[in-house]
Amino acid sequence: MQLLETKELTKKFKNYVAVDHLNLTINKGQLVALLGHNGAGKSTTISMLIGLIQPTSGNIEFEGLKVNESKYRRKLGVVFQNSVLDNNLTVKQNIDIRANMYKNLDSSFKNKILNDLELSSILNQRYKTLSGGQRRRVDIARSLLNKPEILFLDEPSTGLDIQSRNKIWEFLNNLRKSIGLTIILTTHYLEEAEDADFVYVIDKGKLVEGDTVDNLKNKYAKDTLTLYSDHLKNIKDNLNQKIVEETENSISINPEDNNEAINILSKFKPLITTFEYQRGSMDDIFIALTGKEVK
Numbered sequence: 244m245q246l247l248e249t250k251e252l253t254k255k256f257k258n259y260v261a262v263d264h265l266n267l268t269i270n271k272g273q274l275v276a277l278l279g280h281n282g283a284g285k286s287t288t289i290s291m292l293i294g295l296i297q298p299t300s301g302n303i304e305f306e307g308l309k310v311n312e313s314k315y316r317r318k319l320g321v322v323f324q325n326s327v328l329d330n331n332l333t334v335k336q337n338i339d340i341r342a343n344m345y346k347n348l349d350s351s352f353k354n355k356i357l358n359d360l361e362l363s364s365i366l367n368q369r370y371k372t373l374s375g376g377q378r379r380r381v382d383i384a385r386s387l388l389n390k391p392e393i394l395f396l397d398e399p400s401t402g403l404d405i406q407s408r409n410k411i412w413e414f415l416n417n418l419r420k421s422i423g424l425t426i427i428l429t430t431h432y433l434e435e436a437e438d439a440d441f442v443y444v445i446d447k448g449k450l451v452e453g454d455t456v457d458n459l460k461n462k463y464a465k466d467t468l469t470l471y472s473d474h475l476k477n478i479k480d481n482l483n484q485k486i487v488e489e490t491e492n493s494i495s496i497n498p499e500d501n502n503e504a505i506n507i508l509s510k511f512k513p514l515i516t517t518f519e520y521q522r523g524s525m526d527d528i529f530i531a532l533t534g535k536e537v538k
């Protein structure tokens with residue numbers, strides 16, 4: 244079911260078109276990624292969707308509500324790229340200030356979030372003393388206090404290590420299941436969009452592609468497995484995959500997924516000297532779609 248739609252959404256800063264006639268559809272309960280490089284227009288799009296800045300032209304529709312209506316704002320949660328929390332206050336104080344802004348706050352939901360995000364033990368610590376991962380978890384908790392229908396995450400894992408990132412996504416995915424939360428995230432990384440139901444690729448404010456992660460990978464950014472061997476003929480004779488590149492001592496193929504790569508490696512283990520596995524990346528998608536290297 245459709246939750247949010249933009250029609251020809253456009254933002255100009257003087258003569259510069261930051262967002263250019265963007266048509267996006269976000270369905271209820273989906274995780275949707277806006278993928279693009281620095282300056283692509285992702286944050287500007289989010290800012291318009293949350294009512295922080297006015298579009299120059301175009302429309303945003305959310306179940307019949309206008310962006311500037313408080314009823315719409317109450318359905319949103321936002322985690323900005325740069326935290327808006329007070330460095331000198333404790334986690335608890337930061338959370339309570341926000342919580343006090345809401346009438347009829349569901350305190351059992353609040354406690355569940357603090358618990359699930361493992362914030363209970365750092366509630367009395369000042370925000371400025373927290374690690375990057377802890378800060379992000381507090382930012383996310385704060386954005387969810389009102390039990391929003393839709394959560395905006397602007398580059399949520401910039402600067403985070405893999406454990407922190409995984410912890411946050413495990414929590415968010417559970418929340419998607421339990422309360423049907425819709426999430427819109429902006430990111431530079433294809434890996435971060437991995438769990439997304441749908442990805443919009445944006446370049447210079449324009450929509451250049453919209454598809455599922457699997458389809459994008461299949462079309463533009465396949466993983467590549469390169470096998471190095473002194474017995475290439477033997478491998479080639481028994482390989483069912485198409486060879487995409489070949490040298491004197493190596494062949495490269497595009498496995499469908501990790502499992503296929505592992506099966507190929509196991510099958511030819513006695514014949515392989517070594518191997519490389521290169522994941523398809525957002526850069527591959529951009530080069531394929533825009534013909535440009537990443538700056």
Ligand SMILES: Nc1ncnc2c1ncn2[C@@H]1O[C@H](COP(=O)(O)OP(=O)(O)OP(=O)(O)O)[C@@H](O)[C@H]1O
Nearest residue numbers: 256259261279280281282283284285286287288431
């Ligand atoms: N207030 C503003 N005034 C003038 N230009 C702006 C303003 N805000 C954004 N821009 C420009 O609009 C373009 C899009 O910026 P935006 O921040 O939306 O990109 P982004 O995709 O979010 O990039 P990043 O990944 O670096 O955050 C950039 O060229 C930026 O310089």
